[in-house]
Amino acid sequence: MFTSFRSPLVALTITLTAALFLLAPLSAGEVLTPEKLWQLKRLGSVTVSPDGNHAVYSVTQYNWQDETSNSDLYVLDIARGESRRLTSHTASDHNPIFAADGAGVYFLSNREDKAKAQLYYIALNGGEAERISNAPDGLSNVKLLPGQERLLFTKEVALGKPVKNLFEDLPNASARVYDDLKLRHWDGWFEGTYSHLHLADINGDNARDLMKDLTQDTPTKPFGDAGDFTISPDGKEIAYVALVPNRPADSTDTGIYLLPTDGKVAELLTKNMGGYDVEPRYSPDGTYLAWLSMETPGYESDRNRIMLYHRKNKTIEELTVGLDETVSHIAWQDNDTLIFNGPTKGTYQLYRMDITRKGKKHTGNITQITKGRHNLSSFTVKGDLILAKKSTHERPFELVKVNADGSLKTLTDINGDHYAKLDLPEIETMWVDATDGKKIHNWIIKPPNFDPNKKYPLLVYCQGGPQSMVSQFFSFRWNFHLMAAQGYVVVGINRRGLPGFGREWNDSIKGDYGGQPMRDILSSTDAMLAKDYIETQRVAAIGASFGGYTVFRLMGMNHGENKRFQSMISHCGLFNMEGWYGATEELFFPNRDMGGPYWESEEQKKQYAENSPHSYVQNWETPILVIHGQLDYRVPLTEGLQAFQAAKMKGNKARFLYFPDEGHWVLKPQNGILWHRIFFQWLEETLPGTKEKPSAP
Template identity: 40%
Template structure:
C-alpha cells in the first residue's frame, strides 16, 4: 500500500515536472525582436574554434548592438568575447599567437582568442572606412570609401550657394534603392599596414565614376586579395548613366600591386559575375556567373579558371538549379556550394579536378526540412555552416563530410526557443491549372487542433524570383503569423528557384498570368480541408507579393475577406517611369510602355496591370509603403490607397517615411507587425 502511494506520488511529481518543462509561450513581435541574429563567422587557424558575431536589438536606442562570440568546432560552451555597442568585423586571426584583429568604432583592435589582453592599435578614428581586409601576408590593408567624382548638388556646383539643396541631373541612374546620387562613388583603397598603422593609401580605381562594392547590396565578397598578397580582385559594373540602369553586366577586375595595372578577367561574359574566390594554393580562381545581361535572376553557375593556363570551365553548366554561394574544400579538390532545391536550401559538392560536363560530379550532402544559409569554413572532415527553418533563426552547425549528418554548435536563441511553442510545417503538393505539380509550405498554429476551423492566409512571395524555402524572416515571419492563430499557405508558384531553371524563368513576361493562377490553386486547395474556415481567407505579400495582392484583389471572385500589400507594384506605367533598376523592368515586364509594337510589354501594361482592375475591388485592404523605396516608389502605395478610398473600400495606409523596400528600424518593425495583426483581427 505504501509502495503504491509512493509510486503514485513519484509519477504525479514527474508529470508535473514534465508539464512544467513544456514550452508554453507563443511568438509575439516583441519576442521576435529580442532574438539574436547571426552575422558572420570565421574558423581560427588552429581549427579549434569559430569566432562569430551576433546582433541583438536595443529598442530604446532603436538600433542593433553586435558582439563577438566563440564556440569550439567540436561543440562545447559558448564564450562571449566583446560586450560593447557598435559593429565589429574580424580582420585577421594570427596563426602563431591566435590574436584576433578586428575593426570596431572606426579603429583596429586586437585581443586574445578568449577576449583577453585587449589593445587598440590605431588612434585616429576612421568612420568612413568600410569593407576592410588585411592581406594574407599582413603587409597591406584594403578598404572602401566614398569619393566625390561628380558635382550633382547645387552647393557643389556653385560655391556661392552653400545652402542650395537642388540636384542637377543630366542622366540616369540618379538614385538607387534608397539613396539619391550626390556624385560620390565607393572606391577601393590600398595602403601599407604595420600592426595598426596605415600609410601610403592609394585609390586603385583611379578616380573612375564606378562603385565597388555593387550598390545597393554588395559587400566584402566584392573584393579579395590573392593568396600571395600580390593582387586585388574586385567586382564592378563599369557602366554609367542609362547603360548602368539597363545592365547587370558586372565584371571581375584584377589589380596588380607591383605594376599599378588593372585588367578585366570576364570579358565576353555579359551577366552578373560575382563572389570571386581563390583556391587555397592560389592555382585556381572561381566565381559565380550569369549569362544574360539584364536578367538578374538568371541561373548562377560556378566558373573556375586555371591561373596558369587561363582555361575556364563551367562546373555546373548542365545542372538544373542555381547556386547561392560556395567555398573551396581545404585540399582544393572540391567546391562546396549552397543551392535551393525542392523548397529548401541544401549543401552540395562538385569535383574541381575532374568535373563532369553532364553534372554527375555534383553530390547533395545535406537533406532535410531546413535551409543551409551560409558556409563558414572547413575543419578536418567537418564543414561549419549556418542553418534555419521556419521555427528557428540561424544557428551554427557542423556537417559531417561526406555523410551530411549535422550537429548544432551555437546557442544564440536557445533560451528563447526553449520556452516557445513551435509550429508544424508540412510540405503540400498541389496541381496547377496547367497540370503541373507545385510545392507549398503549410504552417499551422502551435496549438493546432484539426477539429477546429482556422482563418487562413495566402502568403505571396516577392522577388519575383526569390526562393520560398525554409527561411526565417524577422518581418514576414511564419512562426509569428501562425502563433496568432492563422494557418499560412506559402506556395512555390511559377518563378521560384529550386524547381529547375524553366520553372524559375516562366514568370518573366507573365506576372499576372500563370503565377496568379498558381496562387488561386493554392488557396483553393487548402480551403478544401475541414479545419480551414473558408469564410475567413486573407492574402498578404510584399514587393511582387504586393503586386500579387493588388492583382488578386481584382480577380479573386470573392475568395478573400481581406488583403495586405507592402511596397507592391500597383500601376506598371508609373512604376516604369520611376523605378531605378530598369534592367529588371525590361526583362520582367517586357520593356517600356510607349513602344506599341512590343506586344510582350503591351500585354503586361494592359492585361497584367493591377490598376486596370480597380473597378472590381470590393474587399478591405491595408497598404504599406516605404518613403525611401526607389525600387517600388511611393506613388505605387499612394495610388492604391487613394483608389481604395475613392471606391469606398475599407482601407488603411501605413506610411514609413524613412524606410526603404524593407523595414529596418526596430521600432518601425514592431509597429509594422502590430498594425499587420490588428488589421487581420479587425477584418478577418
C-alpha cells in the same frame, strides 16, 4: 523583380549595436509576439582558426525601446560545441579575422568614435582589446593580406562633377543635378561618391586608392559586402566585382576585375560576359579563380553558373554545364573541390563539386551533401571542416557543423533561453496540382498547439522577387512563426516563376506576371480551403514587393463566385505598370520581363495593360491595407498611393500605412514593431472571429 541578386536569402542581416533589453523575461508556454521577435539575437560573421579548432562569431542584440543595439564576439570550441564571450562592450564589435598564429583575432569596432570603426586585436584567451589602426576616416570591409602586415579596406571617394553644392554663394540650396539615369537606387540618391579599395599598413598608415579615378563601386551597392573582393594566396593580386561602365540603369553587367597590388591598372577578366559576375574565389594554391556568372544580360534571376579561370593558361570554362538549377555561394575546400549552396524544393542545401581535369578541360562532378527542412547559408570551409548558418521557419540562424555523412551538429544556441519558453508552430509540406497539371510546392505553418478539430483563419502568403523562393527563411518582418503564433494558419506558395524547381519553372514568369503565377496561388488557396481546419470565411492574401503586386492583382480577381479572400495586405506593391516603368531605378526588370518599354508597340502596351493591377480596379471590393515607404525607389511611393486612392474611390474599406523614413523594407526596430501591430490589428478587424489573443509581452 523587386529583390536583387545580392539580396539576402530574405532573412535580413543588419550589423547594428546593442544594450540589454528592458522587457520582462519570456514565461513558459508563451508564443512569439512582435516585441519578443525583436529580443531575438542575430548571428553575424564567422571566422575559423588556422588549425580548425575554434571559430569566432559575432552576435547582435537589439533594444527596441530606445532603438539601440550591440554586437559582441564569441569564441567557439568546435569539438566541444561550447562558446564563451570574447568581447563585451557598448560599441559594435564585428568583422572578426583570425591572426595567422591562431592566438587571437582582429576585429572592427567603433569603441572610440561611433562614426569611424578601427581595427582592434584581442587574444583568444581574453583580456583587453588593443587598438591597432588609426585610419583618419575609419575602416570598413577589412581583409588582411598574407603576412598580416597590410590590410585592404573600402572607402567612399568623391569623383566627377558634383551633384549638389553647385554654387558657393548658395550654400543652403538643397537641389541635385543629374545628367544620366540611375540617379537613385533602392533607398538613396546618388551623391557623386564611389566605394574604392584601399591598401594600407595594418595601422592604417600609407593608404592608397587602388581604384583611383574609376567611377566604380566595390562592394557593389547596396547589397555588396567584403565577399565582392578577394586576395590571391601570394598577396600579389586582388579580384574584385564592379559594374562595368555603361548604362547602369538597364544593365546587369558586373565584371570580375584583376588588380595587381603593386599599383598596376586593373584588367577586366569577364570581357564579353554581359550578365552578373560575382563572388571571385582563388583556389588555395592560387592556380584557379572561380566565380558565379549569369549568362543573360539584363536578367538578374538567370542561372548562376560556376566559372573557372586557369590563371596560367588564361582560359575560362563553365563547371556547371547541364545543372538545371542556380548556385548561390561558393568556397574552395581544396585545390580540386568546391563547396556551394543552392535552392531546392523550398530549402537551401550544400553541394560538393569535384573538379576533374581532362587535358586542358575541366568538369565538375556534383554531389548533394545535406538534406532536410532548413536553409544553409553563409558557410565557411576549412579543409574537411564545414560550418554553416542554419535557419528554419521556427528559428533564426544558428551555427552548425556539417558532418561527413551530411548530417548537422548544432554548435550554437544563441536564442536557447527564449526558445526554451516558447510554444512552436507546426510545419508541413503540401504539393498541389496546378491548372496545367504541374505540381506546386507549399509550406504550411500551423499555430502552436494546433488542434485539427478547430477552425483557423488562413493567411495566403504571396512571395516577392518575383524570382525568390519561399524557403526556410526566418524573416524579421514576414515571419511565419509570428503569424502562426497569433492563431493563423499560413501557406507559403512556391508558385511559377522562382528558383528551386528547375529553370523552366523559374523562367516561365516572363511576360506573364498576372497569368499562371496567379492561377498557381489560387490552386494552392483552393487546396487549403478544402481542409477541415480552415475557416473559409476568414482568409487573407498578404505580400510585399512582387507579393504586393500579387495582392493587387488578386484584388481584381476576387469577386462574385471567384471570391476567396475577405481581406488583403499589400506592402510596396506594383500597381500601375506603365507608371512604375517611368519611375523605377533598375530598368532591366521590365525590359527583360515585359519585353521592353510600354511605348515600343501596340502589343507592348497591351501586355502592360493586361498584367497591370490598375486595369482591374472595377472589380475591387475587398478590404485592403496598403503599406509603403517614402524612400522606396524600386517601387515608388506613388504605386501605393494610387492603389489606396483607387480603393477608397471604389468604396472599399482601406487603410494606408506610410513610413516617411523607410524604403523597400522596414529596418528600424520600432517601425518594425508598429508594422506588425497594424498588420495584426487590420486582420482582426477584417477577419473577425474567436481567435485566441497572444499573451502580452
